[in-house]
Amino acid sequence: xxxxxxxxxxxxxxxxxxxxxxxxxxxxxxxxxxxxxxxxxxxxxxxxxxxxxxxxxxxxxxxxxxxxxxxxxxxxxxxxxxxxxxxxxxxxxxxxxxxxxxxxxxxxxxxxxxxxxxxxxxxxxxxxxxxxxxxxxxxxxxxxxxxxxxxxxxxxxxxxxxxxxxxxxxxxxxxxxxxxxxxxxxxxxxxxxxxxxxxxxxxxxxxxxxxxxxxxxxxxxxxxxxxxxxxxxxxxxxxxxxxxxxxxxxxxxxxxxxxxxxxxxxxxxxxxxxxxxxxxxxxxxxxxxxxxxxxxxxxxxxxxxxxxxxxxxxxxxxxxxxxxxxxxxxxxxxxxxxxxxxxxxxxxxxxxxxxxxxxxxxxxxxxxxxxxxxxxxxxxxxxxxxxxxxxxxxxxxxxxxxxxxxxxxxxxxxxxxxxxxxxxxxxxxxxxxxxxxxxxxxxxxxxxxxxxxxxxxxxxxxxxx
Numbered sequence: 001x002x003x004x005x006x007x008x009x010x011x012x013x014x015x016x017x018x019x020x021x022x023x024x025x026x027x028x029x030x031x032x033x034x035x036x037x038x039x040x041x042x043x044x045x046x047x048x049x050x051x052x053x054x055x056x057x058x059x060x061x062x063x064x065x066x067x068x069x070x071x072x073x074x075x076x077x078x079x080x081x082x083x084x085x086x087x088x089x090x091x092x093x094x095x096x097x098x099x100x101x102x103x104x105x106x107x108x109x110x111x112x113x114x115x116x117x118x119x120x121x122x123x124x125x126x127x128x129x130x131x132x133x134x135x136x137x138x139x140x141x142x143x144x145x146x147x148x149x150x151x152x153x154x155x156x157x158x159x160x161x162x163x164x165x166x167x168x169x170x171x172x173x174x175x176x177x178x179x180x181x182x183x184x185x186x187x188x189x190x191x192x193x194x195x196x197x198x199x200x201x202x203x204x205x206x207x208x209x210x211x212x213x214x215x216x217x218x219x220x221x222x223x224x225x226x227x228x229x230x231x232x233x234x235x236x237x238x239x240x241x242x243x244x245x246x247x248x249x250x251x252x253x254x255x256x257x258x259x260x261x262x263x264x265x266x267x268x269x270x271x272x273x274x275x276x277x278x279x280x281x282x283x284x285x286x287x288x289x290x291x292x293x294x295x296x297x298x299x300x301x302x303x304x305x306x307x308x309x310x311x312x313x314x315x316x317x318x319x320x321x322x323x324x325x326x327x328x329x330x331x332x333x334x335x336x337x338x339x340x341x342x343x344x345x346x347x348x349x350x351x352x353x354x355x356x357x358x359x360x361x362x363x364x365x366x367x368x369x370x371x372x373x374x375x376x377x378x379x380x381x382x383x384x385x386x387x388x389x390x391x392x393x394x395x396x397x398x399x400x401x402x403x404x405x406x407x408x409x410x411x412x413x414x415x416x417x418x419x420x421x422x423x424x425x426x427x428x429x430x431x432x433x434x435x436x437x438x439x440x441x442x443x444x445x446x447x448x449x450x451x452x453x454x455x456x457x458x459x460x461x462x463x464x465x
Contacts, residue, residue, distance in 0.1 A: 088290065094180045097188075097297020100156035100305075105145045111291040113148050113284040116141035116271035126271050129283035141271045143283050151282045152295060155266045156302035158280060159242065163189055163306030166220075166321030167241035170194065171296070172254060175247045177289045181296040182246070189303020190222075192240065203257040206237035213237065217327065220314040226338035227330025235326065239263065244299055246292055248273050268295060 088110075098107065108114070116122070116130065119139045131144035162169060169191035173182040179195035186193035202209050215232045217225045243258050245251050245267040255277045258265050268291075269281040285291045313320065330338075 090289065090293065093290065093293040093297055094184050097181075097184065097301055098294060099301045100153060100160075100298050103149055103152055103294075103298055105149060107294065108145045108148055108284075108291075111285075111294045112288040113291040113294070114143045114145050115285045115288065116143050121272040123272055123274050125275050126269065126273075126283065129269075129275075130271065143271065143285065148282065148284050151280070152284075152298060155280050155282055156298055158264070158266065159189065159244070159299050159302040160306040160309075162242045163191075163303045164309040164320070166310060168192065168238065169242045169244065169303055170240035171244045171246075171300075172198065172251060173246035173292070173296070174198070174250055178246055178292055178296075181293045185244070185296045185300030185303070188300035190307050191303065198251055198254045200253050201257075203239060203254075203261055203263070206239065210237040220319045220321075221311065226342070228327055229338040229341065231327050242266065244296075245278070246296060247286055248277055249286075252277065266299070268292065 114131070117140060119133060119141055122130070122141055126141075129143055129147050131142045133139045134142050159169060169186075169189050170193070171182045171186045171189075171191060172194045173179065174195060174197060182193045182195050185191075199209060215235065215238070217228045217232070219225055239261065240263060243254070243263055243265045245254065245265060248255060248267045248269065249272075255265055255267075257263075264279040265277075266280045267278040267282065268284050268286040269275045269278065270284070270286045273286070275281040275283070282295060284295060310320070
């Protein structure tokens with residue numbers, strides 16, 4: 001059962017200012033103005049309706065009465081109640097995450113940490129974390145905010161204890177939108193982060209996968225100690241002392257490897273996740289980005305507090321963590337050689353940065369010179385206009401040439417047709433003249449033969465023509 005306090009929720013202003021009659025009598029004894037103010041406050045609502053603007057003539061209008069009543073209530077209740085917090089901004093939870101002592105039920109419920117999955121997807125091991133069921137058609141499980149707050153505070157204490165003893169914490173969140181929260185939590189607790197896919201064997205076979213990664217030796221004040229440069233490549237890959245997993249469903253291999261090497265784990269457990277996969281589960285909604293940011297930010301703040309405790313004890317000369325690193329003391333001259341190598345690397349990096357700066361300055365100067373060498377915009381516009389006019393003239397001349405060629409072609413075709421017609425007419429005229437010169441005889445047969453012969457000759461001439 002969730003129990004809330006009205007005074008903690010609304011603040012001290014929820015109580016009336018004149019709570020005791022003695023205070024009212026004392027004020028009346030020394031002055032007369034409170035009595036007049038009280039008489040004005042005890043006036044009814046209709047008296048405020050008389051102060052309506054002059055353009056509203058009907059004072060019995062329900063809208064006018066509601067308007068007057070609203071302002072009357074606003075004037076007498078504006079100092080009573082809680083002050084509403086500003087709306088949710090996702091970047092604020094990443095830039096300034098809440099501390100473990102700032103975790104409240106209101107914050108968890110506002111972050112939708114109590115929303116679970118559908119009842120058909122639940123894992124029976126989460127029955128002790130479920131508050132109830134909401135909905136009839138598509139029911140979902142509701143996670144108890146009290147249990148979420150209690151388990152989150154316990155996880156914060158664990159991270160604070162691990163970091164205060166110099167432990168290494170690994171934050172893992174491979175879902176979309178969890179990268180910023182994971183990186184921020186790792187920065188606060190001075191640990192490691194992972195927001196991409198987990199490479200199988202990074203813990204069980206870490207020397208082959210992570211053996212080539214750079215390492216360094218630091219003292220209790222986190223200052224590097226030179227002289228171990230020749231021993232670090234042969235040392236085993238580091239393993240985290242605590243792993244925080246924000247999405248256990250996608251990282252079962254990571255949790256299994258942690259279990260094989262006795263590495264404790266902390267993670268967000270939704271209603272569809274098996275809580276036995278994790279050492280310290282936190283029942284909450286793993287699908288809400290705001291809920292994930294709140295939980296991850298609180299864990300990061302707890303790690304920051306542990307680091308501050310460790311550094312504070314180190315400044316006083318108290319060293320709690322004594323890890324077994326397996327390194328031998330540096331030989332004579334090894335520290336100087338390491339410092340020399342570091343100095344060379346630093347100088348090489350500085351030279352590279354200087355070269356890049358010179359190249360960028362040269363590129364900027366070249367760009368500025370090219371900009372200065374550009375022609376005047378007005379002159380450039382004039383050149384463009386002249387070029388456009390020239391192109392228009394060329395296009396016009398080309399079109400005129402095309403039209404003249406077409407005209408000449410059509411004229412040639414017309415002349416050829418006329419020549420053919422004239423030659424045909426000339427041949428026809430010649431044939432008629434030859435027929436007219438042939439004499440006629442009495443013999444019809446001979447005349448018919450002669451005429452037929454003449455016609456045959458004329459037709460042959462036509463064919464030859």
